[in-house]
Amino acid sequence: MQSGYKLILGGGAALGAAAAGGTAQAQTMNVSVTIPRLTVAEYHRPYVAIWLEKEGAAPRTLSVWYDVDKAKGEGTKWLRDIRQWWRVSGRTMSFPADGVSGATRAPGEQKIAFTAGKGPLPRLGAGNYTLVVEAAREVGGRELVRLPFSWPPKTGAAVRAKGNSELGAVSVSFSK
Amino acid sequence: MKARYLIAGAISALLLSGAAQAHRQWMLPSSTSLSGNESWVTVDAAVSNDLFYFDHVPMRTDNIQVTQPDGTEGKIENSATGKYRSTFDVHLTKPGTYRIASVSTGIMGGYTLNGEQKRLPRGTTKDNLAAAIPAGATNVQTIEASNRNEIYVTLGAPTSTIFKPTGNGIELVPVTHPNDLVAGEAATFQFLLDGKPAAGLKVTAIPGGSRYRDSSGQIDLVTGADGKLTITWPQPGMYWLNASTGGGREGGEGMGAPGAGSPAQQPQRPAGPPQRRASYVTTLEVLAP
Numbered sequence: 001m002q003s004g005y006k007l008i009l010g011g012g013a014a015l016g017a018a019a020a021g022g023t024a025q026a027q028t029m030n031v032s033v034t035i036p037r038l039t040v041a042e043y044h045r046p047y048v049a050i051w052l053e054k055e056g057a058a059p060r061t062l063s064v065w066y067d068v069d070k071a072k073g074e075g076t077k078w079l080r081d082i083r084q085w086w087r088v089s090g091r092t093m094s095f096p097a098d099g100v101s102g103a104t105r106a107p108g109e110q111k112i113a114f115t116a117g118k119g120p121l122p123r124l125g126a127g128n129y130t131l132v133v134e135a136a137r138e139v140g141g142r143e144l145v146r147l148p149f150s151w152p153p154k155t156g157a158a159v160r161a162k163g164n165s166e167l168g169a170v171s172v173s174f175s176k
Numbered sequence: 177m178k179a180r181y182l183i184a185g186a187i188s189a190l191l192l193s194g195a196a197q198a199h200r201q202w203m204l205p206s207s208t209s210l211s212g213n214e215s216w217v218t219v220d221a222a223v224s225n226d227l228f229y230f231d232h233v234p235m236r237t238d239n240i241q242v243t244q245p246d247g248t249e250g251k252i253e254n255s256a257t258g259k260y261r262s263t264f265d266v267h268l269t270k271p272g273t274y275r276i277a278s279v280s281t282g283i284m285g286g287y288t289l290n291g292e293q294k295r296l297p298r299g300t301t302k303d304n305l306a307a308a309i310p311a312g313a314t315n316v317q318t319i320e321a322s323n324r325n326e327i328y329v330t331l332g333a334p335t336s337t338i339f340k341p342t343g344n345g346i347e348l349v350p351v352t353h354p355n356d357l358v359a360g361e362a363a364t365f366q367f368l369l370d371g372k373p374a375a376g377l378k379v380t381a382i383p384g385g386s387r388y389r390d391s392s393g394q395i396d397l398v399t400g401a402d403g404k405l406t407i408t409w410p411q412p413g414m415y416w417l418n419a420s421t422g423g424g425r426e427g428g429e430g431m432g433a434p435g436a437g438s439p440a441q442q443p444q445r446p447a448g449p450p451q452r453r454a455s456y457v458t459t460l461e462v463l464a465p
Contacts, residue, residue: 073213080211083463087356090211091333 025176027116027124027152031062033133034168037107038140045104046137046166047078049085050112052121053130059088062120062131063112064095065102081136084144109169124151131159135166145170201235201457202416203276203327204228204384208355208461210331215268217329219252219276222261227416228384228459230261235325237262239280243338245272245331252276272335273355277326281344283450285318318450319422322346325457330355343371346419346456351404357462359412366404367419369454373403377419381407381460384414412464422453 031050048065064082067075076095080086095101099119114121128150136142143166147159158173204220220228221235234257242250255264266276283305286295289312300308302320309316322345328338334353341347348354351364367374377399382392397405409415 077210077212077215080207080209084465086209086211087358087463091209095213 026118028175029114029116029121029131030173030175031112031114031131031133032109032169032171032173033105033112033135034109034170035105035107035135036163036166036168040140042139044138044140045106046135046140047082047104048133048135049082049090050131050133051085051089053088053132054127059132060120060122061085061089061093061097061100062114063102064090064097064100065104068096068101068103078136078138081142082134083136083142085132085134126151131172133167133170135163137166141166143167147172149174199223199225199232200227200416200418201325202228202459203235203278203325204414204459205276205327205329205461208327208329209463210268210329212331215331216265217268218254218263218265219327220261220263221278224260226386227382228414229387232260234258234260234262235278237264240264240276240278242266243275243277245270245274245335245337247337247340250274266329268329268331271332273328273330273338273353275326275328275338277324279322279324279326279345281320281322283318283320285316287313287317288315289313319453320450321422321453321455323455327459328354341368341371343368345370345454346374346377346421347371348456348458349403354458354460357409357460358465359409359462360465362406362408364404364406366402367399367456368403369421370452373401374399374419374421375401375403377403377421379405379417379419381415381417383411384416409462412462415460415462417458417460418456420453420455422451 033048033050035046049061050063051059051061053059064079066079069075073095079090079095082090117123128148131147131149132144133147134142134144143163145161145163145167147161147170149157149159149172153174155174155176158171160169160171162169201223202221206218210217220230221237222230222232223235224230224232237252237255237257240252242252244250250266252264252266256262266274268274281301283296283300283302286293287309288294289310296308296318305318324345324347334355336350336353339348339350341349347368349366349368351366354365357363367377367379369377379397379399381395381397386392395407397407399405
């Protein structure tokens with residue numbers, strides 16, 4: 001990666017960096033979230049939020065999976081149940097959020113990729129980050145998994161973690 | 177002199193019984209932190225000993241006012257009063273923090289006229305006090321009381337417009353926003369009395385769910401010279417928070433509660449300058465981390 005990254009602090013869109021990309025290829029963050037298959041009488045797909053934290057910067061929401069298609073935006077009523085995300089980021093956003101809002105996903109491994117400088121993922125300054133995945137399920141529980149990594153990452157590097165109840169294996173890997 | 181001692185004894189008895197039988201006035205919202213383009217909260221309002229169980233008398237709702245995040249007046253809807261509690265709804269149509277408040281200010285007291293003890297009528301205020309005391313009255317005793325029972329609910333991100341102090345009675349000024357409380361974290365609030373920092377104010381916080389444990393779990397705090405105090409919430413849940421000054425009953429059951437203003441609840445005081453009494457009650461929701 002090139003030098004010249006700098007972190008912009010303050011304001012709502014704090015977690016980003018303005019840096020000329022030069023000839024370097026954009027970094028891609030590949031996120032995998034396994035939603036466990038549960039044998040319960042009443043199952044609803046969980047609401048899931050994926051966001052990025054960096055000490056001293058406002059967290060940046062990358063993706064939120066909820067009932068986006070309900071009439072009159074009624075699916076947003078329960079966003080607050082993804083409670084840690086709601087507190088650090090969600091409550092200051094408006095919904096649907098362009099490039100961030102998405103439908104709930106089925107049990108199994110779900111993949112989503114973010115490219116630095118495109119959509120919800122800004123170009124990032126060097127430093128230590130945490131990718132956080134939080135799931136909250138109607139008539140179910142809530143769980144949060146944290147994946148720390150440093151930026152710029154080594155291509156091929158990966159961080160893995162595992163939830164116990166509402167999340168299965170969660171990982172982030174980096175490619176160009 | 178003897179009569180005065182008797183009166184003083186009566187006051188102590190009243191205050192003691194007030195402390196022992198702390199009927200607490202409270203409002204309990206269905207949610208304090210909400211998402212969505214618009215939302216509703218429903219509120220239970222009652223007076224009881226145990227928190228938050230409606231098993232004594234309902235709180236009256238005719239004096240409840242809603243302030244919307246932009247400072248304009250909102251309204252309560254679907255209000256109903258039963259044997260033990262009242263209930264009402266508030267429609268949240270704008271993002272930000274709402275206040276739902278029952279505030280009363282009035283003057284209690286009495287005087288002697290032609291050798292007979294008289295009490296000031298209910299509804300006496302600073303403005304009509306002079307008219308309420310007839311010519312020739314002696315031994316005039318007055319207590320100015322301000323009771324505030326208010327809760328806060330937020331749609332979206334918390335805002336602070338509604339916390340602009342009015343300068344009347346005890347008011348809470350957030351350092352930590354009351355709709356942004358998390359167990360294990362410290363929250364700081366400032367209290368004002370008539371618009372000025374309330375130094376040395378006794379504040380108690382009691383977690384709900386008291387029926388299912390042996391101790392009240394009461395947290396006792398005192399404000400500093402700047403009127404501020406800090407609470408570290410031991411566990412998530414709803415907390416009843418009360419501050420009072422001037423010897424009023426805990427919980428602010430007074431002007432706003434049924435039965436208030438009955439002769440038994442109007443302690444006699446020696447004549448002198450007006451006494452100041454104020455109470456503040458809120459219900460705070462502390463979320464899990």
